[in-house]
Amino acid sequence: MSIDVDIVKTFEELEEEIQKFNKLKQQQQEIDYEQIPTAVDGGALGDFNEYITTHYDKNRPIGVEAFYQIMSWQWSAFYEGIELYYENFYEESDYKTIMRVAQYLKENGYTEFSEYYAAPAVEYEEIPVEEWEEYSNGVKYRPMNYYPEEMYPILKKTEKWAEENIEMTWNFYVDVLMKNKSILLASQKENQ
Numbered sequence: 001m002s003i004d005v006d007i008v009k010t011f012e013e014l015e016e017e018i019q020k021f022n023k024l025k026q027q028q029q030e031i032d033y034e035q036i037p038t039a040v041d042g043g044a045l046g047d048f049n050e051y052i053t054t055h056y057d058k059n060r061p062i063g064v065e066a067f068y069q070i071m072s073w074q075w076s077a078f079y080e081g082i083e084l085y086y087e088n089f090y091e092e093s094d095y096k097t098i099m100r101v102a103q104y105l106k107e108n109g110y111t112e113f114s115e116y117y118a119a120p121a122v123e124y125e126e127i128p129v130e131e132w133e134e135y136s137n138g139v140k141y142r143p144m145n146y147y148p149e150e151m152y153p154i155l156k157k158t159e160k161w162a163e164e165n166i167e168m169t170w171n172f173y174v175d176v177l178m179k180n181k182s183i184l185l186a187s188q189k190e191n192q
Contacts, residue, residue, distance in 0.1 A: 005054065007051055010044050011177075011184075013044035014044040017044050049068065051184070062104050066101045067176045069093060072085060078163070082155050082162070083155050095125050110168070113168060113169075116161040116165075123154050
């Protein structure tokens with residue numbers, strides 16, 4: 001069953017959320033993090049995520065992939081424990097993808113974000129594995145729950161950074177969606 005998300009309407013909703021957030025910023029010197037839209041709030045961001053899941057296979061343009069990965073990353077940080085993201089629990093956040101997204105972040109002015117986002121993956125990748133497991137499609141992966149306890153400090157540091165930098169993440173979402181607006185709009189036309 002396909003979820004029918006109107007991407008034009010979703011961009012309109014995003015514009016409303018941007019205006020609402022900017023108005024809050026003008027009214028207050030400091031924004032309460034709960035007022036900033038995140039991956040867990042649904043709304044336009046959730047609709048974009050659903051649209052990407054429905055209309056794109058694994059070969060997404062890098063900007064679209066970056067949005068999708070950061071949404072998954074933020075969701076894990078807030079709800080599941082960020083280690084699930086770096087363990088590739090859902091088979092969507094492998095090391096190569098994380099490194100591509102980290103590079104995209106860096107190239108688009110999010111250097112600090114890139115460093116925190118990539119650090120657990122780099123550490124995790126350097127851990128030797130005695131026996132790899134295999135998905136049904138033949139792709140090999142580390143056994144689940146392999147992220148060792150001694151690596152938890154770097155995970156907790158990244159998770160804390162995610163919680164403390166919600167506004168930067170929001171800015172990234174807006175930036176990446178606006179930069180990829182024509183790609184997303186074109187994909188809706190192709191799928192009609």
